[in-house]
Amino acid sequence: MGGEAGKRPVTIREVAERAGVSISTVSHALSGRRPISAATTARVREAAAELGYDPNPNARSLRTGRSGLVGLILRPRYAVAGTPDRAETFNRLVGSIATEMLRRKTGLIHVPDLHDPAVASVPMDGCIVAHPYGGDTALAELVGRGLPVVTVEEDPEQPDLPWAVRLDYPPVVEALLDHLHDQGARDVLLLSGTEDNAWNRRPRETYLAWCERRALPPRTALLSEGLTPGDVPELVQPLLSGPDRPDAIVVATSDFAPLIAESAAAQGLRVPDDLLLAALTDSEHARTSIPPITAMDLTHEALAERAVELMLARLSGAETPDRPVFLTPELRLRESTQRRK
Amino acid sequence: MGGEAGKRPVTIREVAERAGVSISTVSHALSGRRPISAATTARVREAAAELGYDPNPNARSLRTGRSGLVGLILRPRYAVAGTPDRAETFNRLVGSIATEMLRRKTGLIHVPDLHDPAVASVPMDGCIVAHPYGGDTALAELVGRGLPVVTVEEDPEQPDLPWAVRLDYPPVVEALLDHLHDQGARDVLLLSGTEDNAWNRRPRETYLAWCERRALPPRTALLSEGLTPGDVPELVQPLLSGPDRPDAIVVATSDFAPLIAESAAAQGLRVPDDLLLAALTDSEHARTSIPPITAMDLTHEALAERAVELMLARLSGAETPDRPVFLTPELRLRESTQRRK
DNA sequence: CTGAAAGCGCTAACAC
């Protein structure tokens, strides 16, 4: 207790002096890494407590080569730049990872900027990279440094890196498309995001394959995740007008789904009667929109739990697994894809 | 690129050898902290790039005494132990702080456990402590170490510490109580949480003062934030039965509000007709409950922004402010307190 | 069971 801000921290040397022993004895008494007599240990502990000694983590890490800290890098640009609304996905993943790390009593560092030399680099023993891009540069950089990395979702160019937690999109996306087809959709438009990550790539691949199998012409377009809500209607408007308008839309970014529903309404199209609508991530917007919008829940809490587990296993020297961990997203069917009979 | 995991990191010494200069020249060429000829600088940069040199952050911090990292400690127990549902508040604050720190290009560390000696301590230049308890031990510990601390909400026992972002509860809680009174409530029950922090203390104080001013008998009870949803109904049931049941309830934890509405319904009481209901923090549960529940939004995004701003100012040597920063929570009036005429 | 001393990689005085 007590003590004013800015005062010099207590060092091991001071503890040693006070306890009347050498600094190595202090180190060993406190760490228990070699036998020290009970009496000495007690004296050292007492001195340390009285002085309020707290070992300097930098000195320790410099010596041992480990910091006990894990880094976290969230790749998608919009995660940081996005509006508060858009932040839900980000918050959910970050919050889950932080919670899981706290449970495991390991510090987590949000890595500010790997490439900017003006930004101090970060003392981490390993790093979780979430939603890497295809051929991700940050990922390559870390791996190049020899740092143990675990990814949340795979780098789509390196899908088989074993230290990863992946989402198994195909069955879920197919289930969604089949559902739309069952509801009568014959002209499904896919609006992907522009970030080149697994979340945009895999569902698109599945969609194209599905269209081919069903002998339906694929229709795709892009809608950047970074758009402001105000931009969406005018981009979507043209897609909804004309005789060849789609009868179903699957949009990646769920925050845009309600805006699409509104645009449709402005053209006299009702959801789900005239247009089926689904999103590839879940959010409050999707749930509370009227009508509620069918969405794929990426189960961030589960992703976080497994990623942390994998990272800590890797740091404890576990064997390289044969393949990534696969999790299945949850399809949340709601009114927006349920045609009233 | 390239390079396999586990290989020894490149040190400044190797860069110096490769560039054919001394290590101090490398240091200065890279940091620009003293004039080095353009030719030498170029050679050094090239050598560093070829080798994939990344300065060891521990060595640097040990030397300079600063890590460029800020810690974050979230005090409420339920923040970590809570259910995924309860995590919304936590996620929102953590996500906002992380986002804000990333914008400011400063690393953020979630501090795992300050007291557990088995947990490595953390190299932080300062620490944000969110929602401290009355006479908070972690806060005292950090201050005792001389570490610059900024709090999100105040330690209720030390309300005047200037390095804090506080919420100005009284006017908002009064507005809520007045609103309930306007809607006919004459017997308002306050269900506080059990965490001894500002969020529980301040509204309670305001409530008691308000009751006295209105000459109404105060009625309060506790409902721990850590309860599982299943526990709530049986605890609330007795409060809702009998002739002296309240005609309005203000419950701190917003996740419990819908459960209280259900308990009321089970006893034949409708919200808002027979019972007004409001919560002291906002959440998806409150917004999407039927009816939607009036709640106080703690504006975590704003809290985060100001706290980060304050911390970085403090670390840059800004003067101690005269008083804490005050923010006003937002009252979200919804159907649960709107009596149908 | 305890002490002395090397050295982790870096920055900043201090020479030249």
Add this chain to the structure above:
DNA sequence: GTGTTAGCGCTTTCAG
């Protein structure tokens, strides 16, 4: 403009 060197605080040999 560049090199040499001390030393940040700790853990860990190596001696005793």
